[in-house]
Amino acid sequence: MCGGFHLKAAAALTLVGVGPGDPNLLTVAAVQAIAKAAVVAYPVAQPGAEGMAARIAAPWITKQRHLPLLFPMVAAAAPRLAAWRTAADLLAAELEKAEQLVLLCEGDASLFASCSYVLLELASRYPQWPVSVIPGITAVAAAAAAASSLGMPWPLALQDEGLLIRPTPNTQAALELLLEQAKASSTVLALLKLGERWLWVQPVLEA
Structure with missing residues (x-):
């Protein structure tokens, strides 16, 4: 990717990978996107719960409005499909208000991420809303780096x-x-x- 990483200028929704757990591992692009957002959406496993992604990004969530999205951690397909559709509907409703949104994702937003299913729902049912994706540090990369830092050199x-x-x-x-x-x-x-x-x-x- 010779030209470097660039966000879509017109995107009102940005999926933000917040990395594996340490707030210090958020990228500059992730921090900037969160700071500019009016609404911060994030997954929760049950109503009223604190989402892990929101906890990781908490130092940069100050005055933004919170939008928890229920992503049930169940094996059955039907509840998960319904949750992704509902999440897409809620995000689209916020976009109708011309709000700048970020959707936080643990790790990387494109690797085994529930947010990826929401991205596909939005592309299918709300194609009028452009979406940008900011990559995050994966658990795999973080584990390799941690091992090497502890004196156990481990290139992936x-x-x-x-x-x-x-x-x-x-x-x-x-x-x-x-x-x-x-x-x-x-x-x-x-x-x-x-x-x-x-x-x-x-x-x-x-x-």
């Missing part, structure tokens, strides 16, 4: 190495197969969405 990938970023499998057998395939192809494997799976994933990785 070198030269001709492949890099596979994917959600953690749901079973030990599936993980073991994935590890075998990655080893056979000299592919670096980065697992996301560990959660409670870490209890059985850790012994597999250490075996």
